[in-house]
Amino acid sequence: MKLIVCLVLLAYLAMSVEGNRWGTRRTNCGVSVWSEWSAWSAPAPGGTRTRTREIVRSPRNGGSPCPTLTETASRADPWSRQGVQQKFHNKFMTGHTHYYSFIPDSSRAVGLPGLVEAPNREAHVLGGGDGGVTLLPRDLLFMIDMSGSISSSDWTTTKQKLAELIERLCGSIGRGRQNNRIAIITFSSRVVLNFNFKAHWTINSVKNAILAMPQARGSTCTGDAFEYARQYMFEPDTGIRSATESVKEVLVLTDGHSNCGAALPNAVRRLQVKAFVFALAIGDYGTSGKAEIESMVSRPLIDHIFSLANFIEFRNMVNEILLYPDKCAPFELK
Known part of the structure; x- marks a missing residue:
């Protein structure tokens, strides 16, 4: 009889400890994916639209609070x-601060197989670290126009200011899991691979390689650059990472219409x-160019789309970004 009583007491104590452990576990807020956008409230170019999401898991014991549940977008001229x-700065340079959620079911993917992009690259999807959200670094491919229209x-x-921008990317560059990786191709009448994602592991090495890029002037074969990037730049032997390890992004810097x-x-x-x-569109674009x-x-x-009138504006934009004190914080105009 005493043995039975002891066993019952031990079981009760074990249940109490387990219940207390779960009762004090830190749990982050979890939210659903965004709903579809509503219809525009007015004809173009004005109007707004909204989308919503719901709380599916409330935060407990100091877990991450819930993000905003309603988002409003306005039409604007890109x-x-x-x-x-x-x-x-806010949409491109600080990209490393954005959250992405890996979903094993590739049928749910948006943009990349097995990867669901957090809306607007800034919101938590399905909660914090224990809810499926992973903060991913970036594999960035720069496609730089070097055609004859560029003096x-x-x-x-272009080279000097691009090298300076590289140094200001949030997340920096390196071999670490949370570091960005950089590759560059240039294009005119032909496409040139300057370096792939595994060629340079330090900021200074990348900057020196950019400053050494020669200009092979010619026509503007932008379609060839896209084809080259698709065929060769997203293969494992270039140093690019898997969909679960990094976000793949391309910046095209060009000054005109392809020909x-x-x-x-x-x-x-x-x-x-x-x-x-x-x-990054530099120059005056007509209807077809836009x-x-x-x-x-x-x-x-x-x-x-980032539109600049000329390369002087490009230089001035970079200089302004360089003055901003925190490369990972949203840029605020004075």
């Missing part, structure tokens, strides 16, 4: 140059399956 330095002095400016090479629409569609695409740039980039357009 070609506006007002505040472009702020937009470029030697503008080419020098040779592969059909751009087909090349763009194939590359956008592999990566999110941004464009349409071409808009076809290149990921959606929403407002987050992926």
Whole structure:
């Protein structure tokens, strides 16, 4: 009888300890994925639209609080140059701070197999660290126009300012799991691989390689650059990581309309399956030129197109970004 009583007491104590452990476990807030966007409230170019999500797990014991449950978007001109330095910093330079959620079921993927992008690259999806969200570094491919319309002095400016931007990327560059990796191809009448993702592991090494890039002037075969990137730059032997290890992004820096090479629409569609695409469009673009740039980039357009009038504006934009004290914090205009 005493043995039975002892066993009952031991079982009760074990249950109490287990219950206390679960009762004090830190649990982060979990939220559902975003709903579909509502209809625009007014015809273009005005109007707003909203989307919502729900709390599926409340935070407990000091867990991460719940993020916003409603998001509102406004129509805006992606070609506006007002505040472009702020937009470029917040949407491109600080990309390492964004959250992405890996979902094993690839049928749920958006943009990349097995990877669901957190809306607007800034919101928590399905909770904190124990809810499936992983903070991923970036494998960044720069596609740089070196065609004959770019003067030697503008080419020098491009290299100098790009090298300075590299140093300001949130997450830095290196072999670490949370470091970014950089690759660069240049294009004109032909496509040149300057270096792949495993060629340089320090900021200084990348900067020196950028400053040494020669300019092979010629036509603007942008479609060929997209095809080359799709075929060769997203293979494991380039040093690029798997979908669970990094986010794949491309920045196209160009000063004009393509005029040779592969059909751009087909090349763009194939590359956008592999990566999110941004464009730094330098110069004055007509209707057809804007349409071409808009076809290149990921959606929403407002987050992926950065428009500058000339290379002087490019230099000034970079200089402004360099003055900002925290490379990982959102840029705020004075």
